[in-house]
Amino acid sequence: MLKYLLKRLGMGVLTLFALTTITFFLMHIIPGSPFAGEMDKLPASVKEIMMKKYLLDQPIIVQFGAYLKNILRGDFGTSLVRKGTNVLDIITLGLPYTAKVGASAFCTAMVFGILLGVVAAFSKSGFVQGLAAIIATVGVSVPSFLMALGLMWLFGVKLKVLPLIGLTSWKHFIMPSVALALHPIAMISRLVRSSLTEELRQDYMILAVSKGTSRVKAIFKHALKNAIIPVITYAGPLLASLLTGSFVIETMFSIPGMGSEFVKSVTNRDYTLIMALTIMYGSMIIVANILTDLVTAMVDPRIRLS
Numbered sequence: 001m002l003k004y005l006l007k008r009l010g011m012g013v014l015t016l017f018a019l020t021t022i023t024f025f026l027m028h029i030i031p032g033s034p035f036a037g038e039m040d041k042l043p044a045s046v047k048e049i050m051m052k053k054y055l056l057d058q059p060i061i062v063q064f065g066a067y068l069k070n071i072l073r074g075d076f077g078t079s080l081v082r083k084g085t086n087v088l089d090i091i092t093l094g095l096p097y098t099a100k101v102g103a104s105a106f107c108t109a110m111v112f113g114i115l116l117g118v119v120a121a122f123s124k125s126g127f128v129q130g131l132a133a134i135i136a137t138v139g140v141s142v143p144s145f146l147m148a149l150g151l152m153w154l155f156g157v158k159l160k161v162l163p164l165i166g167l168t169s170w171k172h173f174i175m176p177s178v179a180l181a182l183h184p185i186a187m188i189s190r191l192v193r194s195s196l197t198e199e200l201r202q203d204y205m206i207l208a209v210s211k212g213t214s215r216v217k218a219i220f221k222h223a224l225k226n227a228i229i230p231v232i233t234y235a236g237p238l239l240a241s242l243l244t245g246s247f248v249i250e251t252m253f254s255i256p257g258m259g260s261e262f263v264k265s266v267t268n269r270d271y272t273l274i275m276a277l278t279i280m281y282g283s284m285i286i287v288a289n290i291l292t293d294l295v296t297a298m299v300d301p302r303i304r305l306s
Contacts, residue, residue: 009290016279016282019282021064024067027271071279076272077276078272080271081270082270091261094261095257098255099243101167101173101257102243106243109180110235113186113187113231117188117190117196122219136190138186140183144182145248145252147179148175148176148249155175162175166255167253167255175253176255184238188231195227195231196219199222199223205223208222225299229296229299236289237288237292247262262274265277
């Protein structure tokens with residue numbers, strides 16, 4: 001297990017280095033500059049000082065080497081647009097909002113997705129089967145921003161029972177979380193339903209029921225444990241993506257999270273902020289995938305990590 005973990009961590013570091021390298025050079029290859037508007041209005045002496053400050057007068061390989069040295073020390077630099085503001089301070093302010101919404105959406109997706117999948121696989125009612133199919137189809141087909149608009153119109157405008165903007169009370173979490181969780185709910189329910197249906201046909205389930213074990217107990221004690229493995233595999237990247245936020249949903253509900261910061265950084269060509277957010281997102285994906293593999297091996301001992 002330790003050998004596997006060290007191997008995955010090494011691969012994660014190499015992946016993160018490749019991601020950082022590609023993003024850095026792409027940021028410098030694309031036309032335009034974060035100082036394009038300002039530099040035209042400044043005296044030549046001031047322009048020279050700014051170029052030296054951000055090493056823009058040096059070859060790109062020198063800039064890249066200096067950037068790597070800084071991030072190894074935990075210094076991601078200052079924002080090129082918000083003068084004097086550290087990039088990590090921007091992330092520290094926005095990340096809690098995004099993490100709270102993402103965590104609530106993740107919990108909502110896992111609970112209702114697994115529950116819906118179990119009910120659909122266990123029930124023989126045509127109505128329940130049809131309802132599960134409708135929810136799964138709507139969840140996969142309807143974009144999250146369109147679902148958010150529908151929720152805002154119904155619960156915010158017509159019924160006036162939920163707040164439309166901000167993130168100051170538990171009521172503010174309901175609509176963003178549901179809008180973000182609908183697609184994962186559909187995916188998880190389909191995974192659980194198909195896996196659980198397959199497990200119910202296995203010999204060990206037939207044997208358990210024939211020995212007098214109730215069908216419900218056999219499902220939750222034996223079948224669900226095996227059927228949940230595909231969900232765990234899906235849950236890792238899902239958690240990372242939800243914790244880093246959806247810029248559309250955050251914009252619609254005026255949530256000051258990382259999604260809106262990422263959009264602003266790209267629009268303003270704020271290279272240092274783009275790099276920091278990309279590295280943060282990549283790190284979370286890598287960690288989530290490693291944790292997913294470890295949890296999968298713990299849930300099912302038949303899976304051996306080598």
